[in-house]
Amino acid sequence: MTLIDSMNARRSIRRYTAEPVADGQLARLLETAARGSTCGNMQLYSVVKTTSPEGKRALAPLHMGQPMVEGAPLLLTFCVDYRRFTLWCEQRRATPGYDNLLSFLNAAIDTMILTERFATAAEAEGLGICYLGTTLYSAGQIIEQLRLPRLVFPLTTLSVGHPGEQPPQCERLTVDSFLHEEHYHDYAPADIDRCYLPKEALPENRHFVDINHKETLAQVFTDLRYTRADCEAISAGLLAQLRRQGFLPRE
Numbered sequence: 001m002t003l004i005d006s007m008n009a010r011r012s013i014r015r016y017t018a019e020p021v022a023d024g025q026l027a028r029l030l031e032t033a034a035r036g037s038t039c040g041n042m043q044l045y046s047v048v049k050t051t052s053p054e055g056k057r058a059l060a061p062l063h064m065g066q067p068m069v070e071g072a073p074l075l076l077t078f079c080v081d082y083r084r085f086t087l088w089c090e091q092r093r094a095t096p097g098y099d100n101l102l103s104f105l106n107a108a109i110d111t112m113i114l115t116e117r118f119a120t121a122a123e124a125e126g127l128g129i130c131y132l133g134t135t136l137y138s139a140g141q142i143i144e145q146l147r148l149p150r151l152v153f154p155l156t157t158l159s160v161g162h163p164g165e166q167p168p169q170c171e172r173l174t175v176d177s178f179l180h181e182e183h184y185h186d187y188a189p190a191d192i193d194r195c196y197l198p199k200e201a202l203p204e205n206r207h208f209v210d211i212n213h214k215e216t217l218a219q220v221f222t223d224l225r226y227t228r229a230d231c232e233a234i235s236a237g238l239l240a241q242l243r244r245q246g247f248l249p250r251e
C-alpha cells in the first residue's frame with residue numbers, strides 16, 4: 001500500500017488490541033513526524049507519553065471518560081512548547097520575547113504539524129489513532145496532571161494502538177465545497193444545499209437525527225454536540241489557562 005492509499009483508507013480507531021506500541025516504533029514515528037516543517041526550525045513542541053495504568057486512570061475523567069483513554073496502550077499529549085527554546089535563549093545571553101499570542105499560534109501550528117504527521121506515519125504502519133479534542137476542554141487539569149510548566153500548553157491528544165476494530169469510513173464534503181477560485185466565494189443557500197444535502201441523506205446521519213429527536217442534522221451539532229454554552233464556557237477556561245501559562249497578559 002502506498003502512503004497515499006493509506007491516507008485515503010484511514011479512519012479513526014477507538015478500540016485497540018492489548019499489544020503495546022514498541023518504544024522503538026514510537027521513537028521512529030516521532031522522528032519522521034519531526035521532519036515536518038517547523039517555524040524557524042525551532043521545533044516548538046513537546047510530547048508527553050502515557051502508558052501506565054495510573055497515568056491513564058488519572059487522565060480518563062479529564063477526557064470525559066472516553067474509553068480510548070484507558071483502552072489504548074499508548075496516549076500521547078502533544079503540547080505547544082516555547083519553554084525549551086526560551087530557556088536555551090536565556091542560557092545563551094539572548095533575550096526571548098515569546099510570551100504572547102503570535103508565539104502561541106506559531107507553536108500551535110508546529111505542534112499540529114507534528115501531531116498529524118505522526119498520525120499519518122502511524123497509520124501507514126498499520127497502527128490506529130484517535131484525536132481527543134477533550135484536551136482543550138480540560139486544559140487546566142491536564143496542565144496539573146502532566147506538570148506542564150509556563151510556556152507549555154496541551155493542544156491535543158492521540159490514543160494510539162493496534163486496531164481492534166475496522167469501522168466504516170465517514171463521509172467528507174466534496175473538494176468543490178471548500179475550494180475557492182482566486183478569492184472567497186460566499187455560499188448562497190443553494191451552495192449550502194449542494195455541500196450538505198449528500199451528508200444529510202446518508203442513512204447513518206438520518207438515524208443520528210432520529211435517535212436524538214431533532215429535526216435536522218445541524219441541530220444535533222448546535223443543540224447537543226457543540227452547544228454555544230459549552231463553547232463559551234470552554235473558551236473562557238482556555239483564555240484563563242493561556243494567561244496562566246504565560247501566553248497572554250494577566251488581566
Ligand SMILES: Cc1cc2nc3c(=O)[nH]c(=O)nc-3n(C[C@H](O)[C@H](O)[C@H](O)COP(=O)(O)O)c2cc1C
Pocket residue numbers: 010011012013014066130131132133134169170
Ligand atoms: C480536533 C479534533 C478533536 C477530536 N476529538 C475527538 C474526541 O474527543 N473523541 C473522538 O472519539 N474523536 C475525536 N476526533 C475524531 C473525529 O471525530 C473524527 O476524525 C471525525 O469524526 C471523522 O472521522 P474519521 O477520522 O474516522 O474519518 C477528533 C478529531 C479532531 C481533528
